[in-house]
Amino acid sequence: xxxxxxxREYPTSTGRYIRKLLEYLEKIDANSxxxxxxxxxxxxxxxxxxxxxxxxxxxxxxxxxxFSEQFGFLRLIRNLKPDLVHFALVQQPTLYxxxxxxxxxxxxxxxxxxxxxxxxxxxxxxxxxxxxxxxxSVKSKQLxxxxxxxxxxxxxxxxxxxxxITVTLESADKITAPATEVATLKGVRFLxxxxxxxxxxxxxxxxxxxxxxxxxxxxxxxxxxxxxxxLMERHILYAEAQSVRDVVxxxxxxxxxxxxxxxxxxxYCFPSLSEGFGLPSLExxxxxxPVASSDATCLPEINGNxxxxxxxxxxxxxxxxINEVLTDELLRKELxxxxxxxxxxxxxxxxxxxxxxxxxxxxxx
Numbered sequence: 541x542x543x544x545x546x547x548r549e550y551p552t553s554t555g556r557y558i559r560k561l562l563e564y565l566e567k568i569d570a571n572s573x574x575x576x577x578x579x580x581x582x583x584x585x586x587x588x589x590x591x592x593x594x595x596x597x598x599x600x601x602x603x604x605x606x607f608s609e610q611f612g613f614l615r616l617i618r619n620l621k622p623d624l625v626h627f628a629l630v631q632q633p634t635l636y637x638x639x640x641x642x643x644x645x646x647x648x649x650x651x652x653x654x655x656x657x658x659x660x661x662x663x664x665x666x667x668x669x670x671x672x673x674x675x676x677s678v679k680s681k682q683l684x685x686x687x688x689x690x691x692x693x694x695x696x697x698x699x700x701x702x703x704x705i706t707v708t709l710e711s712a713d714k715i716t717a718p719a720t721e722v723a724t725l726k727g728v729r730f731l732x733x734x735x736x737x738x739x740x741x742x743x744x745x746x747x748x749x750x751x752x753x754x755x756x757x758x759x760x761x762x763x764x765x766x767x768x769x770x771l772m773e774r775h776i777l778y779a780e781a782q783s784v785r786d787v788v789x790x791x792x793x794x795x796x797x798x799x800x801x802x803x804x805x806x807x808y809c810f811p812s813l814s815e816g817f818g819l820p821s822l823e824x825x826x827x828x829x830p831v832a833s834s835d836a837t838c839l840p841e842i843n844g845n846x847x848x849x850x851x852x853x854x855x856x857x858x859x860x861x862i863n864e865v866l867t868d869e870l871l872r873k874e875l876x877x878x879x880x881x882x883x884x885x886x887x888x889x890x891x892x893x894x895x896x897x898x899x900x901x902x903x904x905x
Contacts, residue, residue, distance in 0.1 A: 543899060544577045544622040548600055549629055550584045553736075554645065556819070557686070557710060558628045559588075564892030566592040574899075577620055604631040605668060624903055626895075627676070634675045641902050642676045643684040646816025647693050652740040673698055681902035684895065686710050686817040689838035708894040709842075711886035712822035719803055720796030724788075730761040731862065732805035732829070734798070734820045737764065737771040742811040742834065744778055745855050749811075751784045752859035757866070761786040762809075765793055765801060802827035807865045810834060811852050818842050822886065825879030830872045832862045844885075846878035 547562065549555040562578060569576075570592035579600035580588055588597055598620070602613035614633035617625060625632075626641045649669050657665075677683060677700040685691040685707050694700040731750065737743055743764065750762045766772060768791040779787040793801065802808070808824035810833040818839050821831050825846055833839050834852035848871065850861035864871060 541574045541903070542577060542620070542622045542624075543574055544579060544617060544620055544625045546600070546625065546627045546629070546632065547578050547580050547584075547588070548602070548604065550580050551587060554629065557643070557645070560711070560713075560888040561628065561892055561895060562588065562595070564889045565896065566590065566595055568889070568892055569896060570594065577622065579616075604629075605665070605672070609633060610635065624681075624899060626899070630669075630673050630676050632672070632676060634672065634679075637679055639902055639905075640676075640680045641682045641684065641898055642680040643686075644673070644677070644690060644694050645686060646690055646814065647673070647697055648740050648814040648816070650697065651814055652738070677701075680704070681905050682706065682898045684708050684898060687838040687841055689841055690816050706894060706898050708891045708898075709886055710817050710819060710891055711888045712819060712826050712883055713888075714826055715795050715799040715802075717795040717799060719800040720794060721800055722790070722793070722797050725761070725763065725801075725804070728761055729757075729759060729806050730763045730788075730804075731807050731809050732763045732765065732801055732824075733809050733811070734765040734801075734823070736766055737769070737775050739771075740812060740814045742813050742852050743775045745852065745858060746809055746811040747775065747779050747782065747784055747787060748855045749859040749862060750787065751782060752855070753863055753866075754784070754786070756863075760806075760866075761788055763801065763805070764789045765798065766790075767792065799827060802829050805829050807832050807862055809862060810839070811850075811858060812836065812839070813852050815839060815842075821847065822883050825876075826883045828876055828879070830865050830875040831879060832858075832865045844878075844882050846875060846882035848875060 547558045550558055576595045578597045580597055582599045582601050585597055602609045610633050614636055624639045628643050630644055677698040683705045688707055691705050691707055695702055753760055768789055772789050776789055802824050808829040808831045810821045812834050814837050821833055821843055824831050831847045833847045833849055835849040836852050848861050848865050850858045
């Protein structure tokens with residue numbers, strides 16, 4: 541029995557799902573008769589070293605949502621003669637019609653435009669993305685989503701068959717690297733956000749809420765951790781245009797620095813308008829940070845009662861709820877305590893076991 545896993549997004553932030561799936565599949569299925577072939581881009585082949593003898597890796601240099609993916613990647617997969625292919629993200633050759641499992645991570649791309657891209661090109665890409673999702677939902681033997689919210693979205697947007705959708709909750713990881721102080725933030729009281737600065741992350745409203753908080757807490761800083769790209773620069777320029785001081789973009793930080801930031805932030809803020817799972821808030825909880833979060837999409841489902849929620853479209857409400865976390869010591873302690881309990885509900889190993897059951901189901905049908 542041969543199972544092919546598409547891991548072309550292995551090194552990305554989205555690829556953490558793939559990395560953890562492979563790590564735990566190797567642990568729980570190392571001695572089975574199943575053979576796994578992991579497809580990676582050539583530049584990433586060195587980053588994945590199979591630890592189980594029934595796992596191997598193969599180069600697959602095909603760009604996502606490209607003609608080469610539709611034809612060259614299709615030819616590669618056919619030549620491998622798999623019994624099952626798991627596309628860990630929705631992008632895949634639409635003409636491949638042997639047994640397939642597809643993970644639908646979320647539908648944020650369909651909801652929001654990207655102001656850093658040409659609007660006409662982006663709208664065309666949205667149409668292509670929607671088409672690929674529709675095709676994947678129809679031809680896949682089984683579908684996987686990371687939350688009940690995404691499952692409901694798949695049923696509503698794609699008319700996907702509910703009986704073939706399995707929710708496999710993801711998890712968070714404790715950073716094992718020693719905490720490394722960020723010198724410029726030593727002794728500073730700061731709010732924190734980690735992730736991309738895409739439009740749906742709602743950072744402009746977070747900056748506006750921070751501006752309100754600064755009126756009574758002038759020494760407070762807002763730390764934005766993530767890639768320094770055109771979108772992040774757009775947000776820094778927005779803060780400057782609004783005369784909002786002390787908005788700090790760190791760019792990438794080391795694992796040790798990220799741990800230190802989580803452990804020392806006055807409040808982890810997650811203002812997102814759309815998530816499929818919302819991993820950063822769980823990471824913050826795992827490291828003892830009190831969390832104030834949007835109540836949009838899947839976040840209440842994933843964070844439970846371990847988060848102080850706000851309306852992400854209401855700047856005043858956002859500022860008020862973050863301020864309550866900053867000033868109410870009992871609330872802070874309660875959020876930290878509940879956060880430690882909430883993260884115990886999630887397990888990458890359980891996710892991998894559930895995925896293996898999905899494979900078995902797909903191969904039976």
